Amino acid sequence: MTVAKTVLVVGGSYAGHEAVQALLEHLPASLCRVVLLERNSHFHHVYAFPRFSVFAKHEQKALIPYTNLFRAAREGQESRFVQGSLVALENNVATYTGGAADDTGTIRFDYLVYALGAQRPASIDVGSHFATKADSMERLRQAQRAASEARRIVVIGGGALGVQFASDLVDRFGVGTKQITLLSSSARLLPRFDAAMHARAHAWLTKRHVDVILGQRAVSQRVDEGAGTAGATVITTTSGRVLLEADLVLDCTGLTANTAFLDGLVGTPLKGRPAPVNRYMQLLDEARSATATVPHVFVVGDAADAFGALNSGGNARHQADVAARNIAALAQGKAMCERYEPAPTRIKVSLGVHHAVSQSGSEVGYTDGLFRRGKEDLGVEKHWRRRGLSTSDMFV
Template sequence: MTSNGSVPPKTVVVLGGAYGGARAAQLIAAGLPDGWRIVLIDRNSHANHVYILPRLAVLAGHEHKAFVPYDNIFNVPEPKTDGKYVFIQAQIQSLSANSVKLSRAFPEHGVESDTLHFDYAVYALGSHLPSPLNLWHASPDGKPAAHSYEGNKAESIAWLRGKQRTIEDATSVLVVGGGALGIQFATDIAAVYPGKPVTLLHSRTRLLPRFDSAMHTEILQALESANVDVILGERLDLVTATPGHSTVRTTTGRIIHADLVLLCTGQQPNTEFLQALDSRTVNPSNSLAHVLRTTQLGLLSPPAQSIDVLESPALEQDDTVLAAALAEIALQDEALAESADDKDQDGAEDVEAEEMTPYPHIFVVGDAADAFGAIPAGHNAYYQGEVAARNVLRLIEGAGIPLEQYTPGVPAIKVSLGLKKNVYQVNGVVGVGKETRDDLNAASIWSYFGCPVADEAEMYR
């Protein structure tokens, strides 16, 4: 019972409001029947458009464009109708099978205590960003944060401006990690500060190894043209990467001069709440949640399956198709449909459909999910969010409707190479494009989060 004696509505909770969580929330909100409510919980006041953060951490003047208000995240005509669509900015403390504990109560939103009970949940908490872009856990200079970060827009903008000053003040920069994040950092720093020595260190002999070798070739040529010193096949000796020192070493003993080190590796899935809920749901070898093809949370078969995972530099496969994040996500539709047809023909889906789970009401999407080889990327989180949303609505409707199954699309990526050029791979085709906007067309993502932009001044809210 609520404080006024009424019976609380049945609840769908979405944990995390980034690309996958936002899409799931929008589709669920559009089809939610009377007597139900949807509650979206995120620790930030605004959606963080992470794909442009490397650019905005280097180039000043566009910081405000990366943080999109959650004002109309459900994208419904009347978002304030009877508390049916609720957004809460809160930090999650713990998760049980049918409730989530929050940092406090929110009676103004019908959440009378710090524990919110739910009937269905979509877990979309993604992964930790590497330290050069981890607003929650480090100050812009890489040192432990001096004060508590609250996830609001003003301090997010200030954080990026601090990172810009840190990079500007550095006499030389070492970028560690040859994934998309490292490549973008290195080429942007070289473009904005052409006289600053920049080194890119990558532990492998090939950049973006899950993509066509032509991607490696194009990126390497762009790095060399920007006078970035590229070192492949060597690892940083982390013991030598101490703040205040102007030199570091690789594990082979190579000396690199750099008074700023950007560690663009080590992205970790945010699955700690699932691990605490039931350790059988998270693979210890990669920290990813085991999911069924329906995107429902499942259990690993004992003993826990050991999955050989490619070493994955942070954000190595992260980006959307040919535009800032999800602006042109439709380019994947044909490939997804063809892949789904192939699965139907060979019967591979039938085996997955037989897997049982004690958590049929909990769905996991995005970077936290071990999603059948899908690369950790915004466009994949988007499609997984769609599958989860449609399945939640089918379960609510009942009547034994078969649940939809998820099949990943082919790997796709776009990586900016300095301020004027990019390289992409879509449907197996590698191409080179021109960047026409310094802000990487940031406004294109705002509509996705329910905030279409008619004038750039609107992006300050």
């Protein structure tokens, strides 16, 4: 009798969710079981989190039930969802905690899809804890209250996230009602993209009196205890310029890959860097050689150093599909044949509710007044429907 092999997917966001679906599709039903280890009770649609940290009454929509996670499973195909946080990873064993200190367990696996993504800076990280839907909704509401109560807001970072936060803030509260500053260490906004993206975003923001400071890095932050400004944060930049005190600082300076658990599998600690992979999405152990792999471990999404691919949900899903197909081949004793090639640059950056700037390949576009029909919730209902879920009650 053949013993079923276990494929463990760690992390249930865009890459992990897609990995589960692709594994269910490509693995022989009787050959492998699929297990998802995910710390949250609901799928976090994190691309809506910045918007829902500013605009109220939509937070429930970004937290999508895992109800139909295994609906693609065929008869006889084993699958299991485990809510827990990974705490240790060995060659073929994952140890997790279920939230309480004494609530721990282990999962043995034959193949691993590592999809733990990346961590945002603490000031904007509303979804990185073991949580129920109610917990996550409250964290988003706390962010909304902080934005509403602040008079002086500094957004640090001129990438897509910083631009979206700054534009949503001015759109939500109105021009001139709050002092909003966007500080970027780069000489232009959206530096990874075409210069026309910067020009459009910069013009939109400055027209609405957002103070955009380019080419300056925040080198220190301190809480001012002086009279009249108690509790305010004072930021000093590389030029020595002191910004007006900020009641709220939103640090959008980038992501730190959640790769620490892979350190025990490779010879060189990753120290928060994305993990190196080959074109099959297998983890590389560069301490041994440039091509040495950990053959049963695949890394996808924001945790992977995937040949310059933009961190995006679409790229994460593509990488997960490549990994799943290759695992299916290995599990059946076949050679891997799926190789990952990054897609051309494609991004759309919202400028408030009604406008957006976009790039597809070398083409740059600007949407004026019609972006996603001006929906505050970014049309998030479609993500529910894609999972076969009703949108009649989005608090479930």
